[in-house]
Amino acid sequence: MTDSDKILAVLKHVSLSFEKRQILQDVSLSIEAGKVLTIIGPNGAGKSTLLKVLLGLQTVDSGEVSLRANLRIGYVPQSINIDNTMPLTVKRFVALGGKGDAVKVLDELKVGHLVDSSIQSISGGEFQRVLLARAVMRKPDLLVLDEPAQGVDVMGQGELYEHISQLRQRYGFGVIMVSHDLHLVMAKTDQVICLNQHICCHGVPDDVSRHPEYQRLFGDMPDAGLAVYTHHHDHTHDIHGNVVPENGHGEDCQHG
Numbered sequence: 001m002t003d004s005d006k007i008l009a010v011l012k013h014v015s016l017s018f019e020k021r022q023i024l025q026d027v028s029l030s031i032e033a034g035k036v037l038t039i040i041g042p043n044g045a046g047k048s049t050l051l052k053v054l055l056g057l058q059t060v061d062s063g064e065v066s067l068r069a070n071l072r073i074g075y076v077p078q079s080i081n082i083d084n085t086m087p088l089t090v091k092r093f094v095a096l097g098g099k100g101d102a103v104k105v106l107d108e109l110k111v112g113h114l115v116d117s118s119i120q121s122i123s124g125g126e127f128q129r130v131l132l133a134r135a136v137m138r139k140p141d142l143l144v145l146d147e148p149a150q151g152v153d154v155m156g157q158g159e160l161y162e163h164i165s166q167l168r169q170r171y172g173f174g175v176i177m178v179s180h181d182l183h184l185v186m187a188k189t190d191q192v193i194c195l196n197q198h199i200c201c202h203g204v205p206d207d208v209s210r211h212p213e214y215q216r217l218f219g220d221m222p223d224a225g226l227a228v229y230t231h232h233h234d235h236t237h238d239i240h241g242n243v244v245p246e247n248g249h250g251e252d253c254q255h256g
């Protein structure tokens with residue numbers, strides 16, 4: 001694999017507004033083959049929009065989005081509606097993702113016993129695993145996951161991130177995922193980007209979790225699993241999400 005093959009996707013200085021409201025501001029990032037990049041940020045920070053930009057589902061006002069030639073992407077969206085009246089087994093649903101052994105992938109995700117269940121009858125946590133299995137069936141180079149652990153209890157979340165990590169090792173794809181729970185994903189993540197319209201901080205999970213801006217955004221997090229923070233930050237955000245230099249909070253600023 002050449003160096004250029006290792007880079008799956010690149011965003012350069014991407015900015016985007018909806019109805020004159022800035023949603024993404026000067027966002028640059030790259031995703032490497034075989035690596036896990038986690039996007040973390042508060043509600044409305046632009047995380048899902050960022051994934052949609054990457055997927056080509058959302059155009060940008062300025063900046064560049066480039067994907068490696070013939071990049072195959074597996075996507076797990078934040079929500080998906082399935083017609084309650086449609087007779088559909090888990091196996092059939094997963095097989096819709098692509099050619100391959102649906103039962104094997106479901107087994108790898110420890111939901112093999114559900115193959116013949118109706119997709120409407122399984123639990124929220126089981127459904128997240130099934131969605132993941134369907135995305136893996138595409139044999140992706142890049143897996144794009146928008147809050148893959150939503151609706152899953154804390155134990156189950158840890159297991160799900162473990163499964164994502166194992167699948168990544170087995171199949172070799174890169175992963176970009178949105179998560180609200182850095183303390184749970186950090187052990188399974190190579191890089192973290194903390195997003196609040198723009199990139200507030202980024203780096204390895206240990207650094208981001210101790211970052212003042214991350215802590216301002218997420219408040220007190222459980223200490224368990226958090227490691228040492230090592231770099232500095234020079235700004236905060238006002239109530240509208242605008243950047244305010246450190247020691248120069250705006251009138252509306254809600255940060256401490």
Ligand SMILES: Nc1ncnc2c1ncn2[C@@H]1O[C@H](COP(=O)(O)OP(=O)(O)OP(=O)(O)O)[C@@H](O)[C@H]1O
Nearest residue numbers: 018019023041042043044045046047048049050078
């Ligand atoms: N098509 C659209 N038109 C107008 N506004 C939009 C559109 N899509 C998203 N937005 C707005 O952009 C902002 C960012 O939305 P986005 O879904 O990217 O946030 P998020 O960080 O994923 O949030 P959450 O954690 O709550 O899922 C929100 O205020 C949302 O209402």
